[in-house]
Amino acid sequence: MKDTINILVVDDEDNILEVIKAYLEKDKFKIYTATDGEEAIRIFKEENIKLIVLDLMLPKISGEEVCRKIRAVSDVPIIMLTAKIEEDDKIEGLAMGADDYLTKPFSVRELVERVRALLRRAYRDQNPLADYLVFNDGDLEIDVTKMKVKKRTKEIDITPYEFKVLLALLTNPGQVFTREQLVKKAFGIEYEGFDRTVDSYIKNIRHKIEDDTKNPKYINTIYGVGYKFTGSKS
Known part of the structure; x- marks a missing residue:
């Protein structure tokens, strides 16, 4: 740590x-x-x-x-x-x-x-993250400590819960997370209706960081399973 x-x-x-x-x-x-x-x-x-x-x-x-x-x-x-x-x-x-x-x-x-x-x-099950992460040659920047996200150097408005979901995906890039796993990793809780809630957070995050939400380059849907982060670290 x-x-x-x-x-x-x-x-x-x-x-x-x-x-x-x-x-x-x-x-x-x-x-x-x-x-x-x-x-x-x-x-x-x-x-x-x-x-x-x-x-x-x-x-x-x-x-x-x-x-x-x-x-x-x-x-x-x-x-x-x-x-x-x-x-x-x-x-x-x-x-x-x-x-x-x-x-x-x-x-x-x-x-x-x-x-x-x-x-x-x-x-103990989380991979350590650097304080500042850059993906796709500067297209996406994430300040982990300050909970801030930039898209093409412009800071975007992201809620604390959306940031927690994004950070949960970032702890293991490329790993597929089920909705249940994302809830546990991001919030530490499991509650009724979590499928719709996680989907809503993912949808909001995509609108903020993706150029084309139908062809995302950062958060991909693995149908029938969940989501994974696929950005290229710079």
């Missing part, structure tokens, strides 16, 4: 945020911080976040509710921080979708090790 990895740290105590941020930045992670639940959700929607360190006691929207909202659309790894020490509280936190749990006060070095381990487990 040598490329930049975005981590969101959410806590209403500035001193805790700064310490965690400093330690994680030593490991070359890119850190986003939020001091309340609303800000956390906004950042998650706007950035390509790979892991969240989430305090439960937050203003505006609680950490529990933030976790539920994110879990409704993504399986991004979440480490919960809390002052609650009872076993039932820990079980409840894990049940709502957290992947790991640390009780305050905690060792920041231990947190960093848990972040590393969780990232390894969560993304």
